[in-house]
């Protein structure tokens with residue numbers, strides 16, 4: 609939305625940069641607070657108590673979509689959603705369910721410059737995506753539109769991808785996937801609106817096609833909601849002849865009413 613808004617002038621960007629600089633100075637002076645409960649913490653941004661409130665996703669889950677099952681339906685049985693509406697990507701994995709604590713972490717990383725959260729979140733993602741990372745050639749993060757990247761100054765998916773690349777040793781293809789048109793924020797849109805909003809919004813840069821063609825790619829993002837963004841990115845990567853696309857996110861929305869087949 610902001611990318612299409614002409615009132616977001618260069619002065620607005622400069623003001624944002626100054627506020628960021630002031631906040632950065634403050635962060636050096638003050639001990640880190642837990643992002644969820646505001647208690648002081650050493651190092652990593654989430655206190656032990658809030659950490660236990662995160663809903664880490666563990667087996668059994670759908671081998672295709674990574675959606676947790678309430679009971680184990682047996683190996684290789686897919687969720688109804690994976691059968692009814694198979695995505696362009698091969699597999700998706702998430703570290704945690706998208707609940708209140710996870711939302712606080714994601715929003716703090718995305719909008720409040722809590723970059724100190726990225727190492728812990730990336731580490732949990734690397735653990736959740738261990739199987740995928742073992743078979744991958746390259747990581748690609750979901751790009752922001754350049755104007756949005758500039759105003760927010762920070763690509764949270766890129767930061768998570770850097771952490772995961774360092775931990776796993778899988779190479780990161782920065783800038784290979786581009787957002788070729790600005791899109792509305794997905795928040796507040798219905799599922800079909802989300803799909804059409806991001807359709808055709810991504811493209812592999814022609815000069816970077818060698819990074820993608822024939823490679824097994826993992827797409828990195830912070831949250832999987834309807835899956836529309838991941839789907840649009842996966843289609844762009846497959847059009848650039850990626851051998852396979854998997855998706856690894858920090859948090860995914862889990863519909864608690866959905867039962868396994």
Ligand SMILES: [Zn+2]
Nearest residue numbers: 642645655658
């Ligand atoms: Zn806390």
